[in-house]
Amino acid sequence: DIQMTQSPSSLSASVGDRVTITCRASQGIRNDLGWYQQKPGKAPKRLIYAASSLQSGVPSRFSGSGSGTEFTLTISSLQPEDFATYYCLQHNTYPWTFGQGTKVEIK
Amino acid sequence: EVQLVDSGGGLVQPGGSLRLSCAASGFTFSSFSMNWVRQAPGKGLEWVASIKQDGSEQYYVDSVKGRFTISRDSAKNSVYLQMNSLRVEDTAVYYCARGLGGFWGQGTLVTVSS
Numbered sequence: 291d292i293q294m295t296q297s298p299s300s301l302s303a304s305v306g307d308r309v310t311i312t313c314r315a316s317q318g319i320r321n322d323l324g325w326y327q328q329k330p331g332k333a334p335k336r337l338i339y340a341a342s343s344l345q346s347g348v349p350s351r352f353s354g355s356g357s358g359t360e361f362t363l364t365i366s367s368l369q370p371e372d373f374a375t376y377y378c379l380q381h382n383t384y385p386w387t388f389g390q391g392t393k394v395e396i397k
Numbered sequence: 398e399v400q401l402v403d404s405g406g407g408l409v410q411p412g413g414s415l416r417l418s419c420a421a422s423g424f425t426f427s428s429f430s431m432n433w434v435r436q437a438p439g440k441g442l443e444w445v446a447s448i449k450q451d452g453s454e455q456y457y458v459d460s461v462k463g464r465f466t467i468s469r470d471s472a473k474n475s476v477y478l479q480m481n482s483l484r485v486e487d488t489a490v491y492y493c494a495r496g497l498g499g500f501w502g503q504g505t506l507v508t509v510s511s
Contacts, residue, residue: 324497324498326442326498333492333501333502333504334442334492334498334501336498339498339499345499377441377442379444379498381497384447385444385456386444386447387444388441388442388443390441
């Protein structure tokens with residue numbers, strides 16, 4: 291199985307900060323990766339697909355990069371509505387696997 | 398508008414069975430693979446099962462193989478998860494998701510407890 295190692299597991303940041311979250315795959319997955327945002331009690335929402343493509347309707351402050359084994363989600367200027375938990379998901383090989391999640395909290 | 402409506406969750410005793418449903422609308426159902434993902438209370442997301450567009454192939458996480466079955470009905474635009482031999486550790490909110498995870502249902506809670 292492909293392991294997705296996501297870091298950090300949590301972070302504290304202020305409104306306006308630049309935030310970076312990383313996922314590392316245990317083997318190459320090309321660009322078969324998505325990034326998701328989840329707020330308490332809600333279903334996950336996809337922000338990024340194919341590692342770097344912005345989902346329709348998602349603000350441009352979100353961006354993704356990477357290919358192969360190293361991937362990054364960046365929020366260029368954190369907004370109050372961005373405080374949530376973020377997950378990566380690889381869909382290159384079954385079983386699909388998620389990262390452990392990154393909880394973004396208010397500093 | 399794309400909609401996925403999950404239903405069928407509830408309280409069941411260990412060893413029992415439950416069938417989850419996901420009703421899809423707003424898109425061509427037969428063009429997309431479908432998936433089930435779960436989230437145990439206070440935990441992260443776990444992919445559970447996928448089924449190809451024509452239903453010819455199914456995939457499962459190891460922990461549910463032999464106990465869960467994913468299926469789909471194109472006439473009803475629905476995907477199902479039959480869950481047998483349920484265990485306490487299967488307690489979770491179960492979400493259906495379309496394709497590569499672009500759209501998700503609202504989730505349905507399954508509680509396995511005596």
